[in-house]
Amino acid sequence: MSGPAVRLGTKAESLDRLAPLLTTARVLPRASFTLREWRASRARLLDEVLARPWAAGPLIVRSSAVTEDTAAGSQAGRFRSLPGRRGRAAVAAAVDAVLASYDAERPDDQVLLQPELTGVRLSGVAHSHDPSSGAPYTVVNWSESGRTEAVTGGAEDGLWISYCAEGTPPDEVRHPLVAAVRALLAEIARLTGEARLDVEFAVSADGELVLLQARPLACAAPPPAAAAHRAAVTAAADAVDRAGRAGPPLPGTRPLFGVMPDWNPAEMIGLRPRPLALSLYRLLITDSVWARARHRYGYRDLRGTPLLVDFAGLPYVDVRASVASFLPADLPVPLAGRLAGHWLGLLAASPELHDKIESRIVLSAHGLRTRERIDALASAGFGAEDRALLRASLHRLTDRLVGGTLWEADLARIGSPDAAREPAAHADGCAADRPGCCGAALAARLAACAEGGTLPFAALARAAFIATEFLDDLVAEGALSPGDEAAFVGGIGLVAGELRHDFHVLEREAFLKRYGHLRPGTYDILSPRYDEAPERYFDWAARRPDTGERPVFRPGPALLRAVGRLTAREGFAFGASRLLEFMAAALRGREHGKFAFTSVLSDVLTDVRTLGERHGLDADAMSHVDFPTIAALPADRRAAAGILRDAAARGREAHAVTRALSLPPLVADGRDAWSFVVPQARPTFVTRGRVLAPVADIDAGDPPEGAIALVTSADPGYDWLFARGVAGLVTAFGGANSHMATRALELGVPAVIGAGESLLNRWSQAAALDIDAAAGLVAVVS
Incomplete structure (x- = not known):
């Protein structure tokens, strides 16, 4: 069997070798030479390049070092490329500047000169595999800005990204550009024998695909077997479709699932959590606590509806349930269903708002500018009576919440999880050698934590969102300046400010006693606590005397009058002082509520690790065991060890599948598991x-x-x-x-x-x- 027709080399060499063979894209004219040649024949090389017909316009002088574009690493963006060069002096200076940007002087390092591509429709970078997982996805990242360096240069606006799994039928590829780039990658793979590729491309003014660069792709992980990955994608797609067929919380709502709406699993446990973290988050928040807290404050009763689903281990919020839960309980069901359906449609049409549904999509409280957003519903077919009903319902809910005592009761409860930190009694026959360190005892402590910790915390988190909305409204209405807003938040005593202050004033032992339970990954057993690795987190030598008083925000008479006029304008029963008190207490309560309940959770994670060690499993193995398995462990030590080992092996295998999967931030149906395009x-x-x-x-x-x-x-x-x-x-x-x-x-x-x-x-x-x-x-x- 003959070898590949093309061997990839430097940037210039690869383009030279591919140019005469490619049928799916073209390569721009080019010239290249080495550092050795440049130093020996500078004038001749300039004459030769500038004599070419394509050199009459602007040129781009590109790096082509021998250390770039190798299988060990691309060095992308490390060395200079200079566009827009015209004339002998400018081109010579650009060649010198590009060569000077290399990390060392190597005689065989090259410089590549090409005509600058103008009138670009779009440009980007494509990989034949996911660079992070090695999974067989065509990953295309592009910009429609017209600048060929928009993606590689770090532009933060106007970017798109697409994933297309190997095995996706051609008619399921979601964008014509992706189909064209996919064909280009496949052709380069056939020509070079390189299975994993990284290319840069552009689409010219006349719609032609232009190859700018081709190199081996350096992946962070070995790729999974193609057949196994295809089976995993199929399973994820089936799971999405099954979840979509489940009955919606309100009539008229479409299936939609997201990683960042509402309780935001992407932020709290990550896109690909291990089984233990995922099960703990469900137990403490998303199975029932989230809905109980919302119902307590007057929202639609979603108790019994889990918020979180997972697709082959990838956690997603059921946005149907989330949106329904933001509607007041006294809103008529037909209107509630129409509103929920409308909001889901808005999100599906603007997926970039998936982390902003509470501020940009739904209406969940009556602030100082809510009338404008309700009036905007007229264009979506909601009549005057519908809008009046919604306004009145949101107004009643907000008036009762801010002026009532529920949030004050929740503030009083946030210290109650402390009792759950004390070891619970052993189950009968438990062979544990540490109090509270068996499955039944750990389950009892987490149940107490959910009742006295995450339940009031979840309620206060809802109150804090409403408080933030009011704070933003006060700035927009001119009652508070942006500086006043920062002073208000900085003066209410949040955890981060207290931690920073206490780090400088408390002795090390006292500081760690108060803050030692914190860990960067709240639900992650592999994330060390502050008191387990204090030197990793804190530089004790950098402490400085801090005797100044912490700021306290004190509203003056003018501010109180301004806020009072606004609350009166909106017809609220509460006044300025009550609103400011609520805002401060809700924001502070949310932070302190999390600080309190995580003390229990952190201790439980420590004891889960101890339980695993007692049965011969380390923390990594225990991270792959879901908590229901731990809670149900039998008293017999040998049987428990066998159950844990089997569960860890299954969990590890399942998580390997999870790590190799990619789904979009918003998922509507099973086809999204195969191919998707999302805006940055x-x-x-x-x-x-x-x-x-x-x-x-x-x-x-x-x-x-x-x-x-x-x-x-x-x-x-x-x-x-x-x-x-x-x-x-x-x-x-x-x-x-x-x-x-x-x-x-x-x-x-x-x-x-x-x-x-x-x-x-x-x-x-x-x-x-x-x-x-x-x-x-x-x-x-x-």
């Missing part, structure tokens, strides 16, 4: 500050001091970052009302919340970022 998420910018600083990949162990901290799932257990003096924060997941957004606002740290995995991965490769939160811009500093 628009992140939330927090504060109006600006910061230019180096990046620190926190999950990779980079030190955060003075850096812009990049974290995937910004659980509040990352509060330690603020004590280390971060200059800025970027998270892949989260929204405007997430814990980390509130903490960043409280402490005045410019932040980009919910940037998405694609941008986070790209930004982590930068030397520095320039975040202009006021302008909503992020610039990459190479």
